[in-house]
Amino acid sequence: MERIAIIGTGLIGGSIGLALKGAKLPEIEVIGFDTERDAIQEARRRGAVDRGAPSLVESVRDAKMVIIAVPPLAVRSVMQEISESLAEGAVVTDTASTKVEIRRWAQEFLPEHVSYIGGHPMAGKETQGIKFADAALFKDTTYCVIPSPQASEGAVKSVLGLVSVLNAEPLFIDAEEHDQYAAAISHMPLVVSNALFSLVRNSPAWGDIAPMTAGGFRDVTRLASGEARMSHDICATNDSAIVHWLDRFIEELRRYRELIQTDRKGLFKLFSEAQLQRDAYILGERPQRSPATELPSTKDAISGMLFGGLIASKMERFEKDMGDGKSKRRGVLDEDD
Amino acid sequence: MERIAIIGTGLIGGSIGLALKGAKLPEIEVIGFDTERDAIQEARRRGAVDRGAPSLVESVRDAKMVIIAVPPLAVRSVMQEISESLAEGAVVTDTASTKVEIRRWAQEFLPEHVSYIGGHPMAGKETQGIKFADAALFKDTTYCVIPSPQASEGAVKSVLGLVSVLNAEPLFIDAEEHDQYAAAISHMPLVVSNALFSLVRNSPAWGDIAPMTAGGFRDVTRLASGEARMSHDICATNDSAIVHWLDRFIEELRRYRELIQTDRKGLFKLFSEAQLQRDAYILGERPQRSPATELPSTKDAISGMLFGGLIASKMERFEKDMGDGKSKRRGVLDEDD
Numbered sequence: 001m002e003r004i005a006i007i008g009t010g011l012i013g014g015s016i017g018l019a020l021k022g023a024k025l026p027e028i029e030v031i032g033f034d035t036e037r038d039a040i041q042e043a044r045r046r047g048a049v050d051r052g053a054p055s056l057v058e059s060v061r062d063a064k065m066v067i068i069a070v071p072p073l074a075v076r077s078v079m080q081e082i083s084e085s086l087a088e089g090a091v092v093t094d095t096a097s098t099k100v101e102i103r104r105w106a107q108e109f110l111p112e113h114v115s116y117i118g119g120h121p122m123a124g125k126e127t128q129g130i131k132f133a134d135a136a137l138f139k140d141t142t143y144c145v146i147p148s149p150q151a152s153e154g155a156v157k158s159v160l161g162l163v164s165v166l167n168a169e170p171l172f173i174d175a176e177e178h179d180q181y182a183a184a185i186s187h188m189p190l191v192v193s194n195a196l197f198s199l200v201r202n203s204p205a206w207g208d209i210a211p212m213t214a215g216g217f218r219d220v221t222r223l224a225s226g227e228a229r230m231s232h233d234i235c236a237t238n239d240s241a242i243v244h245w246l247d248r249f250i251e252e253l254r255r256y257r258e259l260i261q262t263d264r265k266g267l268f269k270l271f272s273e274a275q276l277q278r279d280a281y282i283l284g285e286r287p288q289r290s291p292a293t294e295l296p297s298t299k300d301a302i303s304g305m306l307f308g309g310l311i312a313s314k315m316e317r318f319e320k321d322m323g324d325g326k327s328k329r330r331g332v333l334d335e336d337d
Numbered sequence: 338m339e340r341i342a343i344i345g346t347g348l349i350g351g352s353i354g355l356a357l358k359g360a361k362l363p364e365i366e367v368i369g370f371d372t373e374r375d376a377i378q379e380a381r382r383r384g385a386v387d388r389g390a391p392s393l394v395e396s397v398r399d400a401k402m403v404i405i406a407v408p409p410l411a412v413r414s415v416m417q418e419i420s421e422s423l424a425e426g427a428v429v430t431d432t433a434s435t436k437v438e439i440r441r442w443a444q445e446f447l448p449e450h451v452s453y454i455g456g457h458p459m460a461g462k463e464t465q466g467i468k469f470a471d472a473a474l475f476k477d478t479t480y481c482v483i484p485s486p487q488a489s490e491g492a493v494k495s496v497l498g499l500v501s502v503l504n505a506e507p508l509f510i511d512a513e514e515h516d517q518y519a520a521a522i523s524h525m526p527l528v529v530s531n532a533l534f535s536l537v538r539n540s541p542a543w544g545d546i547a548p549m550t551a552g553g554f555r556d557v558t559r560l561a562s563g564e565a566r567m568s569h570d571i572c573a574t575n576d577s578a579i580v581h582w583l584d585r586f587i588e589e590l591r592r593y594r595e596l597i598q599t600d601r602k603g604l605f606k607l608f609s610e611a612q613l614q615r616d617a618y619i620l621g622e623r624p625q626r627s628p629a630t631e632l633p634s635t636k637d638a639i640s641g642m643l644f645g646g647l648i649a650s651k652m653e654r655f656e657k658d659m660g661d662g663k664s665k666r667r668g669v670l671d672e673d674d
Contacts, residue, residue, distance in 0.1 A: 122551040142548055171548055181546045184537050185554045191593050192533060193557055198611045199589040200521050201618070209518045210618070211479055211508055214459040217522045219556045220530055224615045228608035235597045235604060246594050250587055252536040256528050257583050260572045267572060271565035274535045278561045281538070281547070 001029050005063040007056065007078055009034045009043035011125060012095050013069030014133030016166065017048030022135045023165045033059035042130045057085045065158060068094040072233035075102050079109040090114045091155040093162070095121055097182060097230070098237040099146050099175040106148060115155030118146035118175060120182070121168060126225040136167070143168035146175050183241035187234050188249060191242065193223035194231065338366050342400035344393065344415055346371045346380035348462060349432050350406030351470030353503065354385030359472045360502045370396035379467045394422045402495060405431040409570035412439050416446040427451045428492040430499070432458055434519060434567070435574040436483050436512040443485060452492030455483035455512060457519070458505060463562040473504070480505035483512050520578035524571050525586060528579065530560035531568065 004020065006013045009032045020030050032049030033056055034040045040052035053059030060066050060082045068078050075096050086092065092114050096102050099118045106116040123141040125132055143163045147156050163170045173181075200217070203209060235242055259267040341357065343350045346369045357367055369386030370393055371377045377389035390396030397403050397419045405415050412433050423429065429451050433439050436455045443453040460478040462469055480500045484493050500507045510518075537554070540546060572579055596604040 122549055124552070141551060144549065173545075173549075177545070178549075181542065181549050184540065184542075184546055185550045189533060189553055189557045191597075192529065192590070193553075194608060194611045195589040195593050196526060196529060196586065197615050198607065199586055201611070201614050203521065205518065205521075208510075208514070209521055212459055212481065212510075212515075212518050213522045213618075214478060215461070216526055216530075216560050218619070219559050220526045221615060222556050223553055224611045225619065226612065228605060228612045231608040231612075232601065232605040236601055239597050243594055243597060246590060246597075249533065249536055250590055252532040253529070253583060253587055256532050257580055260528075260576050260580060260583075264569065264573055268565060268569040270535065271531060271568040274531045274538070274561045275563065275565045275568075277538050278534050278558060281550075282555070282562065 001027055003029045003031060003063045004065045004067065005031045005033065005053070005059045006043075006049060007033050007059060007066065007068045007082075008070035008074075009039045009048060009130055010069065011128055011130070011132050011137075012121065013067065014039075014043050014046070014048045014130040015135060015137040016067060016069065016095075016162075017043060018046065018133055018135035019138065019166050020162075021047050021049075025165070031059050031063065039130050043133075046130065046133065048130065048133060056081050060085050060087070060090070062087050063090060065091045065093070065162070067162075068092070068096075070096075071227075071230050072096040072098050072102065072237045074233075076105045076109075079105050083109050083111060086111060086114050088113050089152075091151075091158045092116045093119045093159055095119055096237075097186065097234050099144075099178045099182075101237040103146070103148060103175050112150070115151035116148045117151050117155055117159045118144075118148070118178075119159060119163075120144040120146075120178065121166070122186075123168070126222055128227045138166035138168040141168050142171045144173050144178055145170045146173060146178060179238050180241050180244075183238055183245045187238055187242045188245035190223045190226065190231055190234065191246060192249065193221050197221035197224035338364055340366045340368060340400045341402045341404065342368045342370065342390070342396045343380075343386060344370050344396060344403065344405045344419075345407035345411075346376045346385060346467055347406065348465055348467070348469050348474075349458065350404065351376075351380050351383070351385045351467040352472065352474040353404060353406065353432075353499075354380060355383065355470055355472035356475065356503050357499075358384050358387075362502070368396050368400065376467050380470075383467065383470065385467065385470060393418050397422050397424075397427070399424050400427060402428045402430070402499070404499075405429070405433075407433075408564075408567050409433040409435050409439065409574045411570075413442045413446075416442050420446050420448060423448060423451050425450050426489075428488075428495045429453045430456045430496055432456055433574075434523065434571050436481075436515045436519075438574040440483070440485060440512050449487070452488035453485045454488050454492055454496045455481075455485070455515075456496060456500075457481040457483075457515065458503070459523075460505070463559055465564045475503035475505040478505050479508045481510050481515055482507045483510060483515060516575050517578050517581075520575055520582045524575055524579045525582035527560045527563060527568055527571065528583060529586065530558050534558035534561035 006017050009017065013032070017030055017032060020028065030049045031051060031053050032040050032043045033053045034043070040049070043049045044052055056078065064087065066082065066086065068075055070078055075094050092106070092110060094102060097120060099120060103118055110116050121138050121141060121143050123138050143166065145159055145163065160170055200206070200209065256267070256270070259270060343354050346354065350369070354367055354369060357365065367386045368388060368390050369377050369380045370390045371380070377386070380386045381389055393415065401424065403419065403423065405412055407415055412431050429443070429447060430453070431439060434457060436457060440455055447453050458475050458478060458480050460475050480503065482496055482500065497507055537543065537546060593604070593607070596607060
């Protein structure tokens with residue numbers, strides 16, 4: 001029996017648990033811990049974990065893999081607290097939206113005998129908690145994988161196995177790059193969505209404005225329904241990249257503003273380009289990352305790793321996709337730090 | 338046989354046609370015109386119009402109601418061209434996203450014997466054209482109604498009949514108010530969505546960034562897939578309100594930026610408020626408009642108007658809703674100009 005601990009059985013941790021249990025891997029036991037007792041009970045009831053642990057420290061005892069799925073700032077204290085109880089050679093990973101700061105904590109608090117590999121599933125919902133957990137949450141989404149330089153090859157393979165069980169596509173990336181890019185496509189848009197909502201909502205005319213709102217307003221402001229703690233922690237752990245992208249965004253807004261006032265032809269050109277480019281983007285014409293060279297063969301990944309019992313066909317499909325260049329990946333395994 | 342002309346058989350005009358035909362009103366003939374021959378043919382094929390007119394001028398001949406469903410700037414030339422061919426006492430309405438400028442054109446170009454009533458269905462899609470038309474597009478959405486001071490009561494009732502056939506809820510509002518509010522909840526967000534997309538899309542790192550994009554980025558940038566001509570025309574006909582809201586939005590972004598850098602507690606409070614308020618908004622706790630007093634009784638509306646054949650039960654339901662104060666409305670019928 002190999003044990004996997006999930007710390008934080010909310011939307012993300014709960015969904016990972018459901019996917020792990022749903023894969024019906026033999027010899028895998030999933031232990032859950034959450035500071036909210038209700039969240040553990042519900043995770044058990046829904047079958048996302050085999051059992052709950054009575055304490056954080058208990059949850060990681062003898063675990064081969066520890067998955068930390070708590071808000072970014074809480075990762076720090078979790079790492080501190082579990083540090084001495086981690087099993088020899090354990091794989092520690094997390095799902096937080098920012099990676100540089102968290103890697104620093106891993107270096108500071110985790111013992112040398114464990115392998116830390118940062119993770120970030122590019123999936124989510126604006127709804128929170130175990131009751132919205134879904135085994136299919138990660139299906140066909142990108143899962144960023146950021147191994148620390150000290151991580152063993154076996155540990156990397158274990159995380160790839162996890163990503164495969166989630167039906168997600170792994171994307172190797174370094175922590176700095178990750179935080180810059182996540183600021184551009186996720187964190188800055190989160191602030192934009194909140195700011196747009198709070199501005200209009202707090203207008204004295206809101207009572208008259210609200211009945212006119214429709215799908216456009218709802219979509220653009222959707223991220224404002226995200227959990228405040230999470231939004232706060234993201235800003236707290238990726239502030240400089242977010243501020244950088246906010247400044248660039250304000251400049252871009254000024255460019256549109258200028259064109260609206262002085263150059264309608266230029267404005268039309270800009271709208272036309274954006275429309276064409278976004279249609280192409282939605283149709284899936286996304287640029288491919290350069291092919292990896294350093295990525296470990298997935299054949300090796302089947303043996304001697306945590307998910308030894310992983311269904312072979314799943315790994316074969318995964319391997320085939322990688323051979324086709326279909327998987328997104330980069331050869332940055334040894335670029336980190 | 339009473340004739341209704343739809344000028345512009347795209348997404349909006351086509352959807353109105355489908356709803357009109359779908360209502361199986363007796364004695365109503367729907368004539369379509371579009372500068373694109375394919376759009377008329379497709380509208381006929383889909384049953385959105387009974388027949389296409391060979392020319393713009395021909396389409397409005399003997400029409401009791403003329404629905405102009407073309408991009409904002411094109412409304413001007415349509416009004417100019419049809420002016421002399423409009424039947425005595427015809428009702429002219431449009432579906433454009435801005436209303437002040439268009440009301441000005443109506444005053445300038447339309448003959449005194451017709452009634453102009455501005456309209457704006459708060460519904461749409463980022464996809465364009467008759468092939469995406471849908472009779473249910475307007476179901477349970479708000480339909481802004483902006484009568485000109487010269488419009489007859491019968492004409493107002495006819496437009497209310499149309500709104501009822503579309504299963505939308507009428508919202509009486511004046512043109513200036515409409516353009517300010519629409520700038521806040523639709524036009525400024527349209528610019529924001531475009532600017533966010535164009536900024537990130539044109540980043541030199543886009544090739545590496547794109548594989549990380551997920552639902553959040555897609556939702557916030559959805560409006561960038563809107564038709565460029567439409568986006569341009571909206572900005573061209575509501576520039577000062579849009580610039581005003583853009584300036585306020587940039588200020589709001591600066592407020593978040595400042596809090597990110599200097600006041601994390603304040604930032605958390607702001608995110609928390611936005612989350613609570615948006616959840617309440619999505620749960621439908623929208624403020625109601627003040628009840629109307631000048632709104633014509635819908636009982637009167639059944640007799641002597643264009644939609645004389647309108648199913649009585651539909652009007653009764655509508656009337657009941659209004660009696661309940663369920664319909665959104667304001668007593669601004671005689672406030673316009």
